[in-house]
Amino acid sequence: MADVARLAGVAISTVSRALANPGRVNAKTRAKIDAAAKQLGYTPNAMARGLRIGKSNIIMIILPGSLHYGASQIIPQVLQSINRSLIQGGHNLMIANLDRDEVSERHILDLAFGGTVRGAIILSSKLPEVDGRSLANAGFPIVSMLLDMSDAGFPSVVTNDREAVRDATAELIRLGHRRFLYIAGPEGNYHDVERYGGVVEALDQAGLTAEAVRRSGGNLDYQHGFEIGVQAASDFARLTDKPTAVIATSDDMAISFVSCVQRTGLSIPEDLSVVSFDGSPVCEFCSPSLSTIEQPVDEMGQAAVAILLGATGQMENGPATRTVIRSKLILRESMAGPKS
Amino acid sequence: MADVARLAGVAISTVSRALANPGRVNAKTRAKIDAAAKQLGYTPNAMARGLRIGKSNIIMIILPGSLHYGASQIIPQVLQSINRSLIQGGHNLMIANLDRDEVSERHILDLAFGGTVRGAIILSSKLPEVDGRSLANAGFPIVSMLLDMSDAGFPSVVTNDREAVRDATAELIRLGHRRFLYIAGPEGNYHDVERYGGVVEALDQAGLTAEAVRRSGGNLDYQHGFEIGVQAASDFARLTDKPTAVIATSDDMAISFVSCVQRTGLSIPEDLSVVSFDGSPVCEFCSPSLSTIEQPVDEMGQAAVAILLGATGQMENGPATRTVIRSKLILRESMAGPKS
DNA sequence: CGCGCTATAGCAAACGATTGCCAAAAATCG
DNA sequence: CGATTTTTGGCAATCGTTTGCTATAGCGCG
Known part of the structure; x- marks a missing residue:
C-alpha cells in the first residue's frame, strides 16, 4: 500500500480511504490511486483488513x-x-x-x-x-x-412443506385414490413431520382418517434416499390391501422405489401413482416422468x-x-x- | 490471550507457544493453559494469526x-x-x-x-x-x-478417461456392435477429446474406422447434460443406418437420451445399448439400469x-x-x- | 481579502497474534 | 551438589490495514 501511495503521489491514509471508503475522497485522486494500484498489481490484504475491522467477509x-x-x-x-x-x-x-x-x-x-x-x-x-x-x-x-x-x-x-404436500395429496384424492403409502425421512425430522402432517391434513379434509396411509422408512437419513426407496418397495410388496398412491419425501426415494416396484411387474401410473418432493431435474426423464414438488431453492x-x-x-x-x-x-x- | 495467560499464571508468549507449537512447551503447563483457555472459552483469532504467519488455512x-x-x-x-x-x-x-x-x-x-x-x-x-x-x-x-x-x-x-472409454467401447464391440453414436460434451473440451479418442482407439483395435461412429452434441456445456441428451435423441431419430450402441460422455446425457428414445418405441438394450460416464448413483435405478463408468472421485x-x-x-x-x-x-x- | 469548506498529508495507535532474543527459573542427571 | 539441559518470562518488533486526530493546502464565494 505504501508503494501505491508513493506511485500515486499521495499519502497512505488517502489510499486506504480511497479503497475502503471511495465516497470520502475526490474522484480525481481516486482515479490516480486506482491507476497506481492496477499498475503495481496491488491487492489489499484481506486478513490485515479483517483484523483491523474486526469482521471477515x-x-x-x-x-x-x-x-x-x-x-x-x-x-x-x-x-x-x-x-x-x-x-x-x-x-x-x-x-x-x-x-x-x-x-x-x-x-x-x-x-x-x-x-x-x-x-x-x-x-x-x-x-x-x-x-x-x-x-x-x-x-x-x-x-x-x-x-x-x-x-x-x-x-x-x-x-411450505406441509401445504405443498397437502395439496399434492388432495390432488391424489381428487384423482380417486383412497389408500396411500408414505415414504418417510428420518423420524422426527422437521421435513418429515411437516410433510406427513400435510398428508394427514389432506385426508382429514376429505373425510378420511390416518388409517388410509401406511408409513415406510423413518430410520435412515435423507442422504440414503435410494436405500429408503428400495426398502419401501419391499415393504410395499408385503402389504395387503395395497395402496394405490405413494407419497415420497424425496425424489431419490421415489426413483429407487419406482425402479424396484416396476421390476415386480407393476406399472406406473396404472397400478400405482407416485409423487415426491424436491423437484430434481432428473425426474423429468424417468419413465414414467415423475411428479414432484419443486422447492424454490x-x-x-x-x-x-x-x-x-x-x-x-x-x-x-x-x-x-x-x-x-x-x-x-x-x-x-x-x-x-x-x-x- | 492475555486473559488466558493471566488465568493460567504464565506469560503470553508461553500461551502462544503452547497453542501454536505444542511441542516446545512442557506437558504440565500446556495442560494448565488448555484448561484456562477452555474455561474462558478462548479461541485464537484466525486473522491475526494468518496476518502474522503470512498464510491462511x-x-x-x-x-x-x-x-x-x-x-x-x-x-x-x-x-x-x-x-x-x-x-x-x-x-x-x-x-x-x-x-x-x-x-x-x-x-x-x-x-x-x-x-x-x-x-x-x-x-x-x-x-x-x-x-x-x-x-x-x-x-x-x-x-x-x-x-x-x-x-x-x-x-x-x-x-483414465481415454482408456476407460476405450474399454467400454471394446466391450460393446465384443458384444457385436458395429455402428455407434457418440454424445459429445463441449467441442474441444479435455474430457470430450479424451473420451472420443478412446472410442476411436477401440474401433481401430477392432479393425473398424471412425466411420463407424456418429457424433451428436458438442455445442453445450456439461451443465446442460439433459438438454444434450434430448438433442441427441432427435439427432438419432433422423439417422439412417442406425447405430446400435450409444456412448454418452455424461450420465445426464444418457438419462435424458434414453428417456426420449424409449418414447419413440425403442427399447433398451434390445434395440440400442447405452453406456455413459460419471457413475452417478441414480443410474442404478433407471429402467433399464444404466451401465456407466464410475469415476473415483x-x-x-x-x-x-x-x-x-x-x-x-x-x-x-x-x-x-x-x-x-x-x-x-x-x-x-x-x-x-x-x-x- | 477574509471566511468557510472540503480534500489531503502526516502521524500514531490500534487489531491479535507470532517470534527472536536473553535472562531467569526449573528440572534433570551423573 | 554442581553442571547441564529444558522451560519460561518479559520485552519488543512485526504482519498490513484502518482510523482518529491535527494541520495544511486549495478552492469558491460574497
Missing part, C-alpha cells in the same frame, strides 16, 4: 452430516444459489460439515469464534456446542434455511443471504422472522387415477 | 461456470471428498465460481492475491487473468483435478488435496506430476448384444 454454510454418495439432490442448487447471492455483495462462501462427532463441532466453533467467518446459514437443526462454547448464543448471525427454526430464535427461510438462497447480511448483529430483538417461499407441484405422468 | 475450489440446474452429477461428491480431506489437516474449503465474466475473475484474483486463500484446486482449464494479475504465474499453489493440465505446469489428478479428491498441501511453494521445479486414478466400468442392463 466469509459466510459459512453448515451442512448436516456428510453429503456423501447420493446426497440430497438439492444441495448443489442450494450452494450455487447462496454463493451467487453472496458474491454480489463481495462475500464468500465456506463449506462446513457438521457430522455427529466432536471434531467437526469444534472445527465449526473455531471458525465462528476465531473470526474467520462472519455468519452462518444452517441446514441442520442441531448446532455445535463443545466445552461451553456454543454457536447458538454467541450473538453470531445465523439464518436457518429449509428448516423452520424461528421458534429457537433463528430467522428461517423455508418452503434459488429464491430461498437469496432470501437467506439477504436476511443474514442485513441482520448482522441486530438479532435478539423481537421474535425471529419466518420467510416462507412456496413450492410448486409439477404434474407429470406418474400421477393418474387408480385402475378400478 | 483456506483452500478454494474453482468451479467452471455455474453449477446451476442439472449440474454435473459428480460435483457434490467432489466437494465432499475435498472438504473431508482438507478438514483433517485443519484446512477449510471455500467455493469460487469462475464464470465467463470479469467480475468473477477479479473476485478470484482478489481471494488469491489478498491472501485469503492459500491454494486452489481447479476444475477449469481457463484461469482468471485481469489487469495484469494472473493466477497462473503467481507462485500460487494450484492443483488441477479431473482435467490434465500437467503440460501447462499444474500438477493434475485425473482419471473420492480418491481423486484426496490425492489433489495431498498434492496441494504437500506442494505448497515447491512448484516450478521439474515437470508437473500427473496422477492417474482408474475409473471402473459398471456393467448394467443397458448393455447387451445387438438384436440381429
